[in-house]
Amino acid sequence: MASSAVVPSLLFCLVLLVSPYLAYSYPTSYTHGGKHYVLHSNSDPRQPGQTPTCSSVHSGRSSSDGVPVLHRLSPCSPLGGARNQEKATTTVADVLHRDALRLRSLRGEDNHGAPAPAPGPSAPGGGGVSIPVRGDPIEARPGAFEYHVVAGFGTPAQELTVGFDTYTSGATLLKCTPCAATEPCDQAFEPSASSSLAQVPCGSPDCPFHGCSGPSCTFSLGTNNTLLGNVTFVTDKLTLTSSATVENFRFACMEAGFRPRDNSTGILDLSRNSHSLASRASSSPGTVAFSYCLPSSPSTVGFLSLRAPKPELSGRKVSYTPLRSNPGNGNMYVVELVGVGLGGRDLSVPPTAFAGDTLVDLHTTFTYLRPEAYSVLRDNFRQWMTEYKPAPPLGVLDTCYNFTGRNFFSVPAITLKFNGGADVDMSMNGIMYFPDPGNHFSIACLAFAAAPTNAREAAVVGNRAQSSMEVVYDVRGGKVGFVPYRC
Numbered sequence: 001m002a003s004s005a006v007v008p009s010l011l012f013c014l015v016l017l018v019s020p021y022l023a024y025s026y027p028t029s030y031t032h033g034g035k036h037y038v039l040h041s042n043s044d045p046r047q048p049g050q051t052p053t054c055s056s057v058h059s060g061r062s063s064s065d066g067v068p069v070l071h072r073l074s075p076c077s078p079l080g081g082a083r084n085q086e087k088a089t090t091t092v093a094d095v096l097h098r099d100a101l102r103l104r105s106l107r108g109e110d111n112h113g114a115p116a117p118a119p120g121p122s123a124p125g126g127g128g129v130s131i132p133v134r135g136d137p138i139e140a141r142p143g144a145f146e147y148h149v150v151a152g153f154g155t156p157a158q159e160l161t162v163g164f165d166t167y168t169s170g171a172t173l174l175k176c177t178p179c180a181a182t183e184p185c186d187q188a189f190e191p192s193a194s195s196s197l198a199q200v201p202c203g204s205p206d207c208p209f210h211g212c213s214g215p216s217c218t219f220s221l222g223t224n225n226t227l228l229g230n231v232t233f234v235t236d237k238l239t240l241t242s243s244a245t246v247e248n249f250r251f252a253c254m255e256a257g258f259r260p261r262d263n264s265t266g267i268l269d270l271s272r273n274s275h276s277l278a279s280r281a282s283s284s285p286g287t288v289a290f291s292y293c294l295p296s297s298p299s300t301v302g303f304l305s306l307r308a309p310k311p312e313l314s315g316r317k318v319s320y321t322p323l324r325s326n327p328g329n330g331n332m333y334v335v336e337l338v339g340v341g342l343g344g345r346d347l348s349v350p351p352t353a354f355a356g357d358t359l360v361d362l363h364t365t366f367t368y369l370r371p372e373a374y375s376v377l378r379d380n381f382r383q384w385m386t387e388y389k390p391a392p393p394l395g396v397l398d399t400c401y402n403f404t405g406r407n408f409f410s411v412p413a414i415t416l417k418f419n420g421g422a423d424v425d426m427s428m429n430g431i432m433y434f435p436d437p438g439n440h441f442s443i444a445c446l447a448f449a450a451a452p453t454n455a456r457e458a459a460v461v462g463n464r465a466q467s468s469m470e471v472v473y474d475v476r477g478g479k480v481g482f483v484p485y486r487c
Contacts, residue, residue: 029428031413034344036428038440039408065293065487066305067149067240073298077148078161079263092435095365096395099462102364106167107456145264146363146463147294149304152239153251154194160187164268164292164304165362166333166473170208171233171275174266176253180229187265191234191253198248200233206250206275207233230255238277244306250275270473271331278475281306286313288474293487294362296429296467297437302487311472311483318472318481321418326357333473335360335480337459340373341415341423342380349373356458358418360471360480364462366397366433367416368451373459377414381446384412391443397433400445409441414448416461424482430465 030037070077145163152159153174160174177192179185191197200206200217207217217233231252238249254266269276270290278289287307295302311318324334337358340347353373369377378399388409391400403409414426433447434440447464451457472481 034413035410036413036431037408037410038428040441065303066244066291066308067151067303069147069149069292069295069302069304071147071295071298072145074295074301075299076301078150079148092394092397096397098363099365099368102361103368103452103455103460106359106361106364106460107454145267147302148264149240149268151268152237153189154191154236155196156194157237157239158189158193160189160265162264162266162268164270166270166278167359167361167363168267168269168271168273168276168331170269170271170273170331172249172251172267172269172277174251174253176232176255178256180256184263187263189253189265191236194236196247197234197236200235200250206235209233240304240306244281246277246280246306249277249280272333272475273331276331277306278473283307283474283476285476286310288472288481289476291470291472292362293470294463294467295487296427300487308472310474311470311481316470316483316486318483319418319422319424320472320474320477320479320481321420321422323475323478323480324357333360333480334358336419337416337461338419339417340369340377341413341417342377343384343412346417347376347380349376354458356456358459358461359457360461360466362463362466364460365447365464367430367448367462367465368455368460369448370455370458371450371453374448374450377448378446381412381414391445394435394443394445396449397445397447398449400443402443403441404443406441416465420479422482424465424469425484426465427468427485429467433464 028039030039072079148161148163150159151162162174174189175187176189177185179188199215202209202212202214202217204217209217209219212219219231221229221231231254233250233252235248235250238246238251251266251269270278273279281289283289284307287309290304290306291308291311292304293302321335324336326332326334334357337354339354340349350372353370368374381399385399385401388401388403391402393400401409411428411431414431416424416426418424429447431447432444434442434444436442447462451460468485468487470481470483470486472483474481
């Protein structure tokens with residue numbers, strides 16, 4: 001296979017010729033003939049609106065597409081000190097560790113690879129609600145706070161910064177007052193300040209706890225005679241935008257001991273659970289349950305839209321793949337990956353490598369394929385890249401290159417092929433991982449890796465592969481769609 005191609009574009013060739021004389025502030029990328037080209041540029045390639053205006057993000061839900069989505073390390077993040085501290089210390093090893101924990105969580109294992117015991121009181125009949133007992137929801141769902149939105153809870157709306165996830169324990173979780181005496185309480189929901197809040201009665205079908213007592217659906221968690229905290233289920237009004245509100249939305253108030261590590265207030269449940277935000281946001285024939293576009297970097301902004309119009313009705317090109325049923329975990333959105341393309345050609349991957357479920361996951365960073373599928377992709381990718389200097393592996397990222405000192409480079413395009421004819425082309429950010437995101441002309445690694453050998457899933461499609469595209473969850477229609485380059 002040829003490692004380079006003649007690009008019959010006079011304009012592109014001229015740009016390459018003058019690139020040594022350009023300032024090296026921003027990378028500009030082009031796609032042609034099954035390859036992504038990256039070159040130095042003296043102008044910021046991001047379009048107006050892609051860079052968050054912090055004042056507009058913080059002043060309310062002002063995006064025309066929905067509520068703004070920020071990465072946890074965004075300079076506009078309301079999380080402040082926690083973000084700044086993590087940004088200063090985050091390494092590649094940290095990212096890979098978060099992925100390893102997340103993959104174990106998706107497989108229902110504890111941190112040692114064993115099946116995880118039920119972490120708390122759960123619903124009868126597989127209701128899917130479990131509450132972490134260690135006082136920290138992120139312990140049960142590592143990486144659950146990768147992306148954040150500002151949402152309003154109660155009447156009047158209390159503006160709170162929360163994460164969101166399509167794979168949750170079956171409930172939206174919020175830190176509520178009263179807080180523990182030693183904990184900050186500025187990012188907590190105040191139930192008594194809301195005129196629309198209602199308690200979920202103990203014994204109600206909406207109460208997932210066995211053995212609760214008293215008038216409300218409350219459970220106290222403790223260990224060694226020490227109270228960890230109370231969990232109380234309530235209903236109240238949720239406001240994402242002025243046109244996206246949900247009355248009587250059920251969520252769990254976590255009191256006196258539950259504190260997310262990043263100073264956010266909790267997490268929105270977008271799973272397939274019957275009480276999730278996705279299920280409560282009833283869609284019409286012209287809308288979908290929800291959609292999101294993940295920002296490509298901490299310096300850009302995405303969106304989360306509830307009851308979003310179907311993209312095809314707005315003239316946008318969308319590729320759909322059917323949702324699959326998953327008896328093992330009905331809360332999850334499962335699709336079927338059937339192939340991978342490289343440089344415009346389908347790779348010869350054994351069909352057994354794609355047998356089983358594929359998860360489109362918000363909080364796994366990289367994309368993980370079964371070893372027999374990954375090895376085909378990796379080996380063919382390396383054939384395309386023989387002109388570039390290899391770099392040492394970074395953990396499980398074993399295909400790395402050193403682009404230091406170059407004026408431009410190219411990588412073959414990668415396409416994920418899903419059942420139903422949905423071909424999803426990866427952006428450069430989805431194909432390559434740059435440990436120094438501000439410098440593309442340094443070390444870069446293929447943003448794919450081999451899944452653990454005991455993985456049940458055929459693949460886990462991480463957030464880098466989804467970045468910049470709108471992922472559309474048409475639950476009513478039983479499908480997931482992909483719209484490229486939406487944020």
